[in-house]
Amino acid sequence: MATSIRPHVIGAALMLLAGTAAAQPLEPEAERPRDPYEPSVPYLAPPGEVGAGAGIDEIEPPPRHYRYHVGLTGALRFTSLDTHEAASTDQFLEYGWGDAHGPVMSTVGADVEFLLAPIVDLGLSISRGTGVHADTVGWMNHRVETTATQVAVVARLHWALGRPFLPEPRIDAGLVHRTVRLHDVDASDTLPYLRAGLDWRLGTRRGGVQVSAGYILTGRASSSRMLDPAIGGLDVGIGPYLRF
Amino acid sequence: MKRLLACSAVVLAASAAGCLETEDDTIQFSDDFETPIYVNWLWGGDVQMVTTTHPGEHAAMIGPGAWMEHVLSINRIVDDPDDQWGQGFSDGNWIEYTTDCTGRPALAIEPFTIPPGADRTARIRLVLDGSGGGEFGRRKLMLPALPAFLGPPDEPGYEEYMIQFRAVRLETGPAAVCTIDNLHLMVSGGTLGY
Numbered sequence: 001m002a003t004s005i006r007p008h009v010i011g012a013a014l015m016l017l018a019g020t021a022a023a024q025p026l027e028p029e030a031e032r033p034r035d036p037y038e039p040s041v042p043y044l045a046p047p048g049e050v051g052a053g054a055g056i057d058e059i060e061p062p063p064r065h066y067r068y069h070v071g072l073t074g075a076l077r078f079t080s081l082d083t084h085e086a087a088s089t090d091q092f093l094e095y096g097w098g099d100a101h102g103p104v105m106s107t108v109g110a111d112v113e114f115l116l117a118p119i120v121d122l123g124l125s126i127s128r129g130t131g132v133h134a135d136t137v138g139w140m141n142h143r144v145e146t147t148a149t150q151v152a153v154v155a156r157l158h159w160a161l162g163r164p165f166l167p168e169p170r171i172d173a174g175l176v177h178r179t180v181r182l183h184d185v186d187a188s189d190t191l192p193y194l195r196a197g198l199d200w201r202l203g204t205r206r207g208g209v210q211v212s213a214g215y216i217l218t219g220r221a222s223s224s225r226m227l228d229p230a231i232g233g234l235d236v237g238i239g240p241y242l243r244f
Numbered sequence: 245m246k247r248l249l250a251c252s253a254v255v256l257a258a259s260a261a262g263c264l265e266t267e268d269d270t271i272q273f274s275d276d277f278e279t280p281i282y283v284n285w286l287w288g289g290d291v292q293m294v295t296t297t298h299p300g301e302h303a304a305m306i307g308p309g310a311w312m313e314h315v316l317s318i319n320r321i322v323d324d325p326d327d328q329w330g331q332g333f334s335d336g337n338w339i340e341y342t343t344d345c346t347g348r349p350a351l352a353i354e355p356f357t358i359p360p361g362a363d364r365t366a367r368i369r370l371v372l373d374g375s376g377g378g379e380f381g382r383r384k385l386m387l388p389a390l391p392a393f394l395g396p397p398d399e400p401g402y403e404e405y406m407i408q409f410r411a412v413r414l415e416t417g418p419a420a421v422c423t424i425d426n427l428h429l430m431v432s433g434g435t436l437g438y
Contacts, residue, residue: 094382095297096276096342096426137276137426183278185300224379225344227297 063162063205066243069113069121071210075237077105077129082233084220091228092134092144102230103131105146107237111154115243121156125172133229145181148218148231150174150193162243164201164208171196176218180227187227191219195235207242272318273412273429277303287312296344296380296425303342303425304414306372311415316368318409318431337387337431339370339412344381345422347374351385355393356410364394365408372424373417380425387431 079085080102092100109127127150134144152174160166176193179186197214213236221228275284281293281304289310296303304312339351349372356367368387394407412429416422 091297094342095301095380096340096382096428137274140274140276140278142276180298181300182298183300183302185298187299225297227301 065116065162066205067115069111069115069123069241069243071111071239071241073107073109073111073127073210073212073237073239075107075109075127075129075212075235077107077131077216077231077233077235079103079105079131079133079230079233081215082230083217084228084232085230088133088228088230096137097134097144098136100134102233103133103146105129105131105148105231107235109150109237113154113156115158115162119157121154121158123154123156125152125154125174126150129231131231142183144227144229146229146231147179147181149177149179150195151177152193152195156199160201162205164203164205167198167200169197170199170212170214172214176231178218178229178231180229182227189221193218197235201241203241205243207240210239210241212237271428272431273314273316273427275314275427277425277427281312285312285314294423296423301425303423305376305421305423306414306416307421308416309418311413313367313411313413316409316411316429318429320407320409320431321404338384339368339387339427339429340382340384341370341427342380342382342425343372343422344376344378345372345374345416345420345424346378347372347417347420349373349383349385351387353388353391353394364406365410366391366394367411367413368409368429369413369415371415371417372422373420374422376421376423380423 082088082102085102089100089102107127107129109125111123111125113121113123115121128147130145130147132143133146135142150172152172154170154172156168156170158168160168172193172195174193175190177188177190179188193216195214195216197212200211202209202211213234216232216235218232277293281287281291285291285304287310290307291310291312292305292307293302294305295301306312349370351371352369353366354369356365370385390407397405409431412427414424414427
């Protein structure tokens with residue numbers, strides 16, 4: 001008897017185990033990492049925006065906050081608007097150059113900022129521009145070619161809170177390495193550099209095109225007997241940006 | 245032919261920088277002193293090639309009482325002594341240069357007798373004075389009217405005659421040390437304008 005019952009008991013036990021396992025809830029999902037700026041309580045819209053009784057799923061989630069901003073810029077710098085341009089041009093003309101002027105320097109640059117600092121985005125920028133400040137002495141077609149390489153700390157007021165299309169004031173403060181090439185000889189000096197301007201992000205919170213404009217002030221040569229081409233002035237640029 | 249400006253091909257290689265243009269009011273002679281001085285210039289005394297506003301910008305520094313001289317080949321045909329300003333004369337004759345000397349310079353046209361026996365040949369002589377070391381500035385000096393030794397021939401009935409500028413000489417005063425660069429010489433037309 002006992003021998004004939006045993007298979008049934010074992011079968012019933014297995015079915016019971018299988019049924020119990022099937023009835024148990026699944027393992028809870030691993031929690032996704034939370035954005036530190038994401039509120040810990042569900043976002044509640046102001047009264048009137050959402051109908052009474054609306055569920056949490058119908059409410060728009062808060063915007064995501066990105067940590068970093070990377071931008072590339074191609075710019076034109078109008079050195080004729082530098083406060084030092086008249087003195088610079090006079091210096092060339094007084095030395096006998098036939099044509100001297102504040103050129104439009106073409107510039108390329110890049111910047112990266114950390115977006116979660118209080119009040120401002122903090123970062124670094126680097127850019128490099130070139131221009132011809134003077135040419136022609138008598139019959140000779142000589143040229144004075146100037147290159148300016150800037151490295152600066154960036155502070156940008158983030159009152160737009162990540163939203164594009166709102167201009168944000170920005171200041172770059174750093175150093176500019178100026179190289180003047182004349183008769184195939186280079187001479188360099190390093191000067192203080194300050195740029196104050198605005199950035200407009202035309203795109204989404206994630207990426208797009210950024211337009212920037214600013215005014216650049218630089219230091220002067222240490223000696224009045226040395227060439228001192230103007231490399232500041234109005235700077236207008238455009239380029240892509242990405243936030244992540 | 246009212247005026248003749250020609251660039252002589254038979255001048256010394258040293259005068260290669262001093263070429264005559266075919267129009268008035270253009271630079272007849274120019275030197276930026278980027279070529280070593282001993283290539284194109286004769287000199288006496290303390291004359292050096294120095295850098296000025298940039299390590300690649302060179303100039304001539306002329307010490308006290310020193311001189312340097314460059315061959316020219318500027319010829320002028322004068323055919324109408326009654327029209328001393330010449331037709332087409334517009335902008336005069338002058339020498340211009342860059343210097344750090346603040347003193348009063350002197351410019352003269354004097355006889356130049358090389359080759360010996362040459363008639364109506366002249367040298368332009370610029371004497372710099374003052375102390376150097378200040379900021380560089382541009383100076384422009386008008387050439388004086390043609391002196392008597394470049395005047396018309398005594399014999400009557402001539403139609404035209406030629407005057408020749410054969411050299412430019414730079415000098416400093418006995419106590420001056422001057423740096424000079426980007427020297428240009430302009431010669432226009434007429435007997436007053438040459």
